[in-house]
């Protein structure tokens with residue numbers, strides 16, 4: 001069933017949480033990150049002003065969802081608790097996906113993503129993609145990049161690393177510019193929940209072309225964070 005965002009209160013507040021995060025969160029002094037955050041909130045502001053449709057998807061499950069409750073519980077203790085609560089309110093209508101035609105076996109039970117806003121919904125908007133990525137403990141998300149898409153990951157729950165260059169906790173933001181290859185690893189004892197935002201042109205957002213690095217090219221990505 002299709003409704004306007006303004007009457008789908010749980011989805012409306014989930015979008016407001018992204019607005020708060022990209023409006024009030026720190027860019028850490030980075031002009032590049034600041035520009036991306038401004039782009040996300042400008043595009044989201046246009047979406048909110050247009051009161052887009054919400055097409056509640058058929059909920060889709062993936063094995064990693066067994067870790068969602070724990071990730072949300074842990075997130076309630078951190079600085080992203082407000083977004084965690086908003087996600088808790090829409091979790092029953094999320095469609096969790098792999099984004100790959102063929103999945104590397106080691107990640108099948110440890111990863112999935114769910115879109116919240118984008119060209120194919122649930123909140124239907126052509127100029128921005130917002131979503132969630134969930135990882136089990138001790139996951140390695142293979143090296144990949146996004147052509148034509150600027151991606152930010154916003155930490156909501158758990159601890160993780162990208163390209164072995166730092167350890168990120170709730171509230172941290174990591175920016176991946178188009179074509180930047182990145183591998184994600186998660187800590188050994190707790191799950192990780194990230195929000196992500198993609199900016200790019202409409203065609204890139206509607207048909208994201210992801211590439212794995214050579215070492216990981218056994219899997220063919222179709223879509224995914």
Ligand SMILES: [Fe+2]
Pocket residue numbers: 144146151176182224225
């Ligand atoms: Fe990514």
